[in-house]
Amino acid sequence: MSTRTSRGRRPGAPDTRAQVLDAARASFAEKGFRATTIRAVASTAGVDPALVHHYFGTKDNLFLAALEMPVDPRELLAPVVQMGPDGAGERLLRTFLSVWDDPDIQVRLLAVVRSVLDEDGGQLLKEGFIPVVVGPVLARLVADEPDVRIPLVVSQVLGLIVARYVLALPPMAVMPAEDLVARMGPVIQHYLTGDLAAGVVRPV
Amino acid sequence: MSTRTSRGRRPGAPDTRAQVLDAARASFAEKGFRATTIRAVASTAGVDPALVHHYFGTKDNLFLAALEMPVDPRELLAPVVQMGPDGAGERLLRTFLSVWDDPDIQVRLLAVVRSVLDEDGGQLLKEGFIPVVVGPVLARLVADEPDVRIPLVVSQVLGLIVARYVLALPPMAVMPAEDLVARMGPVIQHYLTGDLAAGVVRPV
Numbered sequence: 001m002s003t004r005t006s007r008g009r010r011p012g013a014p015d016t017r018a019q020v021l022d023a024a025r026a027s028f029a030e031k032g033f034r035a036t037t038i039r040a041v042a043s044t045a046g047v048d049p050a051l052v053h054h055y056f057g058t059k060d061n062l063f064l065a066a067l068e069m070p071v072d073p074r075e076l077l078a079p080v081v082q083m084g085p086d087g088a089g090e091r092l093l094r095t096f097l098s099v100w101d102d103p104d105i106q107v108r109l110l111a112v113v114r115s116v117l118d119e120d121g122g123q124l125l126k127e128g129f130i131p132v133v134v135g136p137v138l139a140r141l142v143a144d145e146p147d148v149r150i151p152l153v154v155s156q157v158l159g160l161i162v163a164r165y166v167l168a169l170p171p172m173a174v175m176p177a178e179d180l181v182a183r184m185g186p187v188i189q190h191y192l193t194g195d196l197a198a199g200v201v202r203p204v
Numbered sequence: 205m206s207t208r209t210s211r212g213r214r215p216g217a218p219d220t221r222a223q224v225l226d227a228a229r230a231s232f233a234e235k236g237f238r239a240t241t242i243r244a245v246a247s248t249a250g251v252d253p254a255l256v257h258h259y260f261g262t263k264d265n266l267f268l269a270a271l272e273m274p275v276d277p278r279e280l281l282a283p284v285v286q287m288g289p290d291g292a293g294e295r296l297l298r299t300f301l302s303v304w305d306d307p308d309i310q311v312r313l314l315a316v317v318r319s320v321l322d323e324d325g326g327q328l329l330k331e332g333f334i335p336v337v338v339g340p341v342l343a344r345l346v347a348d349e350p351d352v353r354i355p356l357v358v359s360q361v362l363g364l365i366v367a368r369y370v371l372a373l374p375p376m377a378v379m380p381a382e383d384l385v386a387r388m389g390p391v392i393q394h395y396l397t398g399d400l401a402a403g404v405v406r407p408v
Contacts, residue, residue, distance in 0.1 A: 117321055122371045130373065151367060151376040152387060159363025163355060167326045169334065172355040183356060183400050187391050196387050
């Protein structure tokens with residue numbers, strides 16, 4: 001927030017950019033991701049749709065900017081996906097923790113999480129963030145049944161966020177990242193590629 | 205809330221009971237579970253400590269009453285614990301879902317969850333609910349390292365609560381309870397008794 005108000009992107013532009021983001025945020029929250037159009041956001045902000053495209057590119061990008069995510073999960077997770085499903089559980093978790101454990105980023109991500117955990121924000125996560133941002137990434141890592149496996153992964157990661165960052169439960173809050181990767185990575189891997197139908201999880 | 209105000213426990217008593225609960229809630233939220241004493245709560249409420257004991261019994265029970273939990277997790281989980289660690293992951297989850305999937309109870313549990321997810325409430329979960337109520341139950345089911353295993357179980361259950369009930373993520377929100385038990389039960393079991401050090405989770 002302070003960066004946006006304290007230094008303009010280009011002369012005269014910051015207000016316009018902020019107006020577009022305000023309009024986008026209101027529309028995503030009220031109508032949801034799918035029903036929001038760049039044209040309508042531009043109209044609410046009183047600017048030309050071409051300007052919105054110029055600033056933000058696609059609707060996905062506008063959505064991420066409206067959420068004020070300090071990082072782009074798609075870029076972060078690209079290398080994890082490139083290496084394929086083997087060991088992806090641990091790599092996903094390690095990448096996730098490297099971002100969340102950064103104090104400056106954590107503060108901003110926590111603000112996002114607190115806002116999506118309230119009634120209105122939930123829709124942004126459900127209709128936007130998970131299907132548009134996280135879903136396509138995870139879909140390239142799951143063995144099958146993406147509609148079941150992705151929510152299972154999401155549920156464990158949400159629980160990790162709540163336990164380690166929102167509530168700061170000991171010892172979860174202070175456990176070294178690699179200890180968590182070793183303990184929770186195999187579970188993420190199981191949800192991604194394990195035999196869910198077998199219904200039994202066993203160490204080798 | 206409505207039950208408490210619409211029918212008194214005994215003539216003249218409802219106000220006193222509500223005053224004690226208000227004082228308890230304020231103290232648990234402000235000082236935490238450990239630093240709260242029945243004597244201080246009674247003093248704040250302007251009643252005799254013996255009356256607080258009479259109404260609520262122990263500090264643990266006063267805490268649960270202050271959280272306005274519609275069910276007592278200790279009673280619910282007693283049969284799960286009695287049957288021992290084998291299959292406890294699925295039994296825990298089945299019991300958990302049978303309570304949470306009841307619409308009347310769910311509405312009240314969601315109110316509790318939303319209140320603990322905010323800044324003040326987190327302390328109640330961290331210092332009170334988990335160590336006092338859930339911890340001792342799970343401690344009887346874990347193979348070893350309770351300080352690591354219990355938080356891992358808690359993290360997955362918190363994620364399930366957020367995904368299925370708070371955000372109502374599809375298909376998590378509508379998946380039949382037994383499907384969830386089959387998919388997530390083995391993970392809870394792994395956290396309770398699996399070989400965490402092996403770092404690999406495999407179906408049989």
